[in-house]
Amino acid sequence: MARLFDPWTVRKVTARNRICVSPMCQYATPDGTAGPWHMVHLGSRAVGGAGIVFVEATAVSPEGRITPMDLGIWNETQAQALAPIVAFMEDQGAVPAIQIAHAGRKASTAPPFEGGGGLGPDRGGWTTLGPSPVPFGRLAPPRSMESSDLDRVREEFCQGALRALSAGFKVLEIHMAHGYLLHTFLSPLANHRTDIYGGSLPNRMRFPLEVARAVRKVWPESYPLWVRISGTDWVEGGFDPDQSVVLAKALSREGVDVIDCSSGGLVPEARIPVGPGYQTPIAARIRQEAGMPTVTVGMITDPVQAEHVLVTGQADGVSLAREMLRDPYWPLHAARRLGQEIPWPVRYERASHG
Ligand SMILES: Cc1cc2nc3c(=O)[nH]c(=O)nc-3n(C[C@H](O)[C@H](O)[C@H](O)COP(=O)(O)O)c2cc1C
Structure with a gap:
């Protein structure tokens, strides 16, 4: 059997294979509430055979959105709108998963297809939050978080987790990557604090670990908790793989089950050696x-590249983003390429041979 199609059990949740649809912002809602686009986008990837399908970075508060068009999970209406999508994905055999996020100093921007860039108050923008008033590129500097802000944001992550649970999700991922709020605490390039949340690595990890601990308390024992990290900032003096190993061990002690390893996003000028499997x-x-x-x-x-990663013990699962946009049926095609018989959606069976 191809390793890619080996079922994967973490805690009490089993995915039918090791293929994940990576979270991908769609910027497709005016009020954070999922609609028909999300049903089709996520539903078709579940039909396509992925083991775990992640909903995009979903904001735990309005100020935690990257753009005004992000998905959100700060109210009940948003959770209820996700519930039928979750049910459909599960019905198609995929594990429904969601990434909860706070964009920190990279919030309050325009969607990429509207040109990106910071949004001032005149264009519906808002004041962003960060560990220190250090801006990302040309965006406005964030407001430095006070202790009451830390308490509030920690609680927002917990409430988001509880709403995700009520919507039916079985896997929850906390976004600590790509230069968003929790990553800015981790990286010395964005975190210049002189209190217990800045300076040494244990201090920089403190707030992200507090969030993980608080979320783990409300997320069921039987369900996996993942964290996405940027394993390196790709900049001298930034967060790096050595620190990532320390962070991963600390997250494991907090009950985090899987580290989803991405990189970059903290500073615009990073030089990233992009290429097949570069992370x-x-x-x-x-x-x-x-x-x-x-x-x-x-x-x-x-598919052969993905299989190689697993067979050589480099990871337990693979996550695909852009290739899944090109081909939502990638898992079905991968099975054929690897000579692995897998069930097709019954309504598509007549197309499974030929
Ligand atoms: C359209 C799009 C939206 C994305 N949105 C998110 C997101 O919401 N959360 C996240 O962690 N990464 C996001 N990413 C990054 C992907 O999840 C992935 O890590 C990255 O694209 C590299 O994988 P790939 O080479 O398979 O595309 C996004 C990428 C794309 C292309």
């Missing part, structure tokens, strides 16, 4: 040194 060594290192299950993401496009 996989980070997943391999964390898996080896922190002894934790990992998922690798980043330019994984070919």
Whole structure:
């Protein structure tokens, strides 16, 4: 049997294979509430055979949105709108998963297809939050978070987790990557605090770990909790793989089950050696040194390449983003390429041979 199609059990949740649809912002709602686009986008990837389908970075508060068109999970209406999508994905055999997020200093921007860039108050923008008033590129500097802000945001993550549970999700991922709020606490390039949340690595990890601990308390024992990290900022003096191993071990002690290994996003000027599987060594290192299950993401496009990652023990699962946009049926095609018989959706069976 191809490793890619080996079922994967973490806690009490079993995915039919090791293929994940990576979270992908759609910027497709005016009020954070999922609609027909999300049903079709996520539903078709569940029909396509992925083991775990992630809903995009979903904001735990209005100020935690990247753009005014982000999905949100700060109210009951938003949770209820996700519930039928979750049910459909599960009905199609995929594990429904969601990434909860706070964009921090990269919030209050226009969607990429509207040109991106910071939104001032005149264009519906808002004041962003960060560990320190250090801006991302040309965006406005964030407001430095006070202790009451830390309490509130920690609680918003918990409330988001509870709403995700009420919507029926079985896997929850906390977004600590790509330069968003929790990543800015981790990186010395964005965190210049002089209190217990800044300076040394244990201090920079403190707030992200507090969030993980608080979320784990409300997320059921039987369901997996994942964290996505940027394993390196790709900049001298930034967060790096050595620190990631320490972070992964600390997250494991908080009851986090899987580290989803991405990279970058903290500073615009980082030089990233993008290429096939370019982030996989980070997943391999964390898996080896922190002894934790990992998922690798980043330019994984070919079934043989994905199988190689698993067979060589570099990660426990693979996550695909852009290739899944090109081909929502990638898992069905991958099975054929690897000579693996897998069930097709019954309504599509007549197309499964030929
Ligand atoms: C349209 C789009 C939206 C994305 N949105 C998110 C997101 O919501 N959360 C996240 O962690 N990464 C996001 N990413 C990054 C992907 O999840 C993935 O890590 C990255 O694209 C590399 O994988 P790939 O080479 O398979 O595309 C996004 C990527 C794309 C292309």
